[in-house]
Amino acid sequence: MTCRPFYEENSYKSTCNFTCPENFTLIGDKLLQCLSSGKWTGDTPICKAQKCETLRPPEKGTINCSHLFEDFGYNSICNFSCTEGFMLSGSEILQCTASGNWTAHPPTCKAQKCETLRPPEKGAVNCSHLFEDFGYNSICNFSCTEGFMLSGSEILQCTASGNWTAHPPTCKAKKCERLRPPEEGAINCSHLFEDFGYNSICNFSCTEGFMLSGSEILQCTASGNWTAHPPTCKAQKCETLRPPEKGAVNCSHLFEDFGYNSICNFSCTEGFMLSGSEILQCTASGNWTAHPPTCKAQKCETLRPPEKGAINCSHLFEDFGYNSICNFSCTEGFMLSGSEILQCTASGNWTAHPPTCKAPKCSHLLSPEKGFMYCSHLFEDLSYNSTCDFSCMEGFLLNGSERLRCTASGKWTSEAPTCKAINCNVITSPEMGAMTCSHPIGAFSYNSTCNFTCGEGFILRGPERLQCLASGMWSHQPPNCKAQICSQLQSPDKGLMSCSHLFEDFRYNTTCDFSCMEGFLLDGSEKLRCTASGKWTAETPTCKAKHMAFGQKFLIFLTGSTVITIAVISCLVCSMSLLKRLAKKKEDKTALNFRSYSGSDSEVFINAAYQGMA
Template identity: 45%
Template sequence: MDTGTAVGLQSVGRTRTLGSPGTYLGIAAITWGMVLWVQVGAWTYHYSDPGDYTWEQARNFCQTFFTDLVAIQNQQEIEYLNKSLPFHGRYYWIGLRKLGGIWTWVGTGRALSKEAENWALGEPNNRRSNQDCVEIYIQRPQQAGKWNDEPCNRKKKALCYRASCQPFLCSQHGECVETIGSYRCECYPGFYGPECTDVVQCAKLEPKGVPMNCSHPYRDFSYNSTCEFRCPEGFERRGAGVLRCLPSQEWSANIPTCAAVTCPVLSAPEKGELNCSHLQGNFTFGSTCAFSCQKGFVLMGPESRECTATGTWTGDAPRCEAIACPVLSAPEKGELNCSHLHGNFTFGSRCAFSCQKGFVLMGPESRECTATGIWTGDAPRCEAIACPVLSAPEKGELNCSHLHGNFTYGSRCAFSCQKGFVLMGPESRECTATGTWTGDAPRCEAIACPVLSAPEKGELNCSHLHGNFTYGSRCAFSCQTGFALVGLQSHECTALGTWTGDTPHCEAITCPVLRAPEKGELNCSHLHGDFTFGSTCAFSCQTGFVLMGSDSRKCTATGTWTGDAPRCEAIKCSALSTPKMGQSACSHLHGDFTFGSTCAFSCQAGFVLMGPESRDCTALGTWTGDPTHCKAISCPVLSPPSRGQLSCSHVHGNFTYNSTCIFSCEEGFVRMGAEMLRCEATGNWTRDSPVCAEDGAFLKQVLAYSSGSALAVAGLVLSGGLIAFLAKRLSDREEKRKLLKPTSDLGAPGTFTNSAYDANL
């Protein structure tokens, strides 16, 4: 068989890391079975070669030569294993197996956590439901280092590990934990030190007056030392019986004490006295108590008792009993009721006598036991109570039986009637304990029919021959106003004790069924049935509507309703008017300008709407919002030009839509621009404002541009002949300007209106 080979991989405790250069302590190739391994400074990994094993064989191999199948905890370890181990077509077994349906690391007994899972894609798939063991892919082209569940009977390489921790480490007083390149001891409670060799020490116990027996498994009064305490006979321990030294260096309890055993506190017997002596304390071990009784009573039991070491008293508790009288018994047909102060039928006992139901006591009602042991009075007796003598009813017979004497308690008499009559009353009567007969005296009456009663909402009128509602009686039925009789109007009592016909009844007269008005509601109360006599129906309207007509109607005895059918009309409010210079468009759901109506508003060109664009008629008969109006659009305010005047007319307000303004200039000045401006719907003036320029400057401009060509000034085309005319006009205006002065008739002081200026020029 070929020699096996193995690669040793360094591991660090439970968080395994890769080895680094210089960390190996030595390498030795050893032929051992079928393995070759590399020794390192801490945890080492091993694998079998060339042999292949089932999972169980692989684990047995690892446990035989090493510690167990490998338990993998992190990705870094997986990368190292994948890099270091040789490729094998059947891959390697690891120490992960499904136990009880849970994937478990067999070496540690811990379940595989979710975050530590390293399954290959689509695994575990448990194909054929028998894949309970796990292999690791080493140097596989895909999914390298990943796990796959496999049937445990397949053969693969065994991947093992050897731990640094050994059973003899940590002095068997702690848990060996793998660390980087070494191990450390986590000491069990009560131990400490690097190898857990030191033990925790508790304070030395020194009880006073309490015997103590101790055992020390490690050192005197150290961890797990136990001390047992016992008290002498007649004394009991107060506190724990055994103290143990805890890992906290404290004892499990305080040192106990010994106290004398306590007996129950004794008290003097009723009608007696108690006298005690105490050695250790009141009613404790060694105490003795003596008993005695008052005069007239005798002591029953021991005269003294002693408190023993077990906390009990010797003997039974004594008692003082009163002197007894002879036992009394109840009289025949009677009862005895006694009250005993000191015992049955003893001094002070009192017995009351009574008789059974139907009997009366003859003699004393009670007797008392005296101090001499005899009863007061004589024994009483009970006699049956008598009832009055009975006689047979008219047209009837009487038959009696007597238990205790004629017509006494318990006597019973039966009654019967002659043919054609029926017994009215009890068929028998019995003499009661009160001396009266049960029931009333019976009588023989003619056969009766069931008592008739007037139908509801009706009346009954009867005539009787032999008594009310008996054979021959005749009854007529009628109904109250608003009700009609259904059935026969009269019945007669027959010899069989039955009435002819069925019992009639009264039904309320019906009115036509009412309906709620449109846009309204109907709420009815019915006394005798839906829409019958006495029914009342109330009418109401929905929100925004008002009831027109009676608000309620009642069904009368004639089958008609009071009043006329009401209707619901929509609530009205005042009609809205169209704003000046605007338009309105209204929609009406229930009528012109009623609840639900809506009006929308708009303005003509040159005007803007002020207020809500629409208003709704509410259920209160009011309109939403405030009234709207159309306001003329404003243009910028104009000012008169320098050396000129301004005259404006306003149709809808100062400098608003359709306002017009006319400009003029003083004498010697000529207007440059439009004479009249108008405010447009856009809020702008039709032209820019004109200016006033001097006439001379104007003439010069005319002459400057008149050299044989046409000249356009202020919208005019001037020819050579017109220039001479303008020159003369300028000369004339200059003369007039000197003669004319401003007057208040023509406008404001110092100004001319256009019309005045033009007239003077």
């Protein structure tokens, strides 16, 4: 406020001017004057601070302001923050400036971001975003396609820290129970994803004489279960046998009742005779080896000569009637099985069952070790006239008969043969070498292998490895060890060479001594030796002509009857000018000591003693 008194201060016609400091606005009259009534023309004005726009807290955030003058006025300061899970985007602190503007735009709160999620292989992801994609509180549900199972958390949530609540899950093929081949069967599986996992397919089969009970093919389903229970292999079933009327049956079952390889023996009660095979066996096809026999009462039964036999009957009353007597016999090679004489009794039965002629059985044969056996049977297995042929695997020889026959006496024509490994001739280590052999069957026999090496300074001539073949021959001729060869040496020019050869000329350990003729000196080693590597211990020496040692040459210069001897010349070249100057000095008989002369070719230093002699 600045006032001007007209008469005196605050008197009639006095005036007062009002102004505000920077950043404040004057509210009221700028100029006031004192009226004759003793009052001012208006009320005293006021200075108000400059106002900024009113700020609001951001969505998902808060604001905390301090006002120096008035709300959101000059120098008001506002601090912004966000609630959990949100992050401030913009300035954290805003201040109201003198211009009535804030120092920056009001900030916003954005949801904290998590890593973008992808659907797992063989799976899917379904996300719901409360604020923004893959932001705070976004929730993702994972699922797998049919046949696959989630490994990990099914639901992930984006936390306030910007991390998911767990690692993203994966989809793994559902596993079915591991299958095993059935007893007396086999299994063959193919796996699309992993062993015994979803969509794995297994095929089942049974060995001969067994039948698959259950599904032949099983597949691992999306539920982790096989399409059916694993099948089993059950012995092939034959028809259940009943004892014949007036007879009995006795069976032994290897696998199950009346199954594959079950054997049934039939018999009849007294007064009845078996009609049919006495022994039946259940085959791999599910059929008995014959129809079941029956027991029939005889009047007596008409008798026939047995197979491979004959019958001679005497009938007292009628053919094959009471007291008829029949005598039975067998042809050569067959033995009577049963009574030789039968009589028809009053009950209408023969005194015994009609006999049969059976080929005598020979002992059971086995294939020789490392060999094969093939048998053919004319009548029954291993019976009269059965023949068995024998052979051996490669590399083995049959020791015994190739063919055996079952004779009428129930004995084979000879002992069963054996297979013996073929032998190769025994080989030994090569001279100056070594041999290491392995004999999987026998010493130096089929498939024996021998490896050869040579000692130092020797080279193997031939194969490193020999194998005994099925022919009884080695795969190659045995190798030998030859001394390592060095290059052939020659006597040096103007020299002599004397060599001693331990093995062969110029081979390993050969030594050669060198010398030179008179007047020549050896340049190199006096003795050379051929080493294990096939190299000489040094280069071949040479013979060079002898020379006077440097500084000890004598020059004889002849002029008339005078001889001048120049001794201890320490150079190789003396110029003609030097010689001429020495000749001029011959008459003064003066000793020349440590004189120096310059030649045209080089500087020569001499220590000379001069003498003139007639």
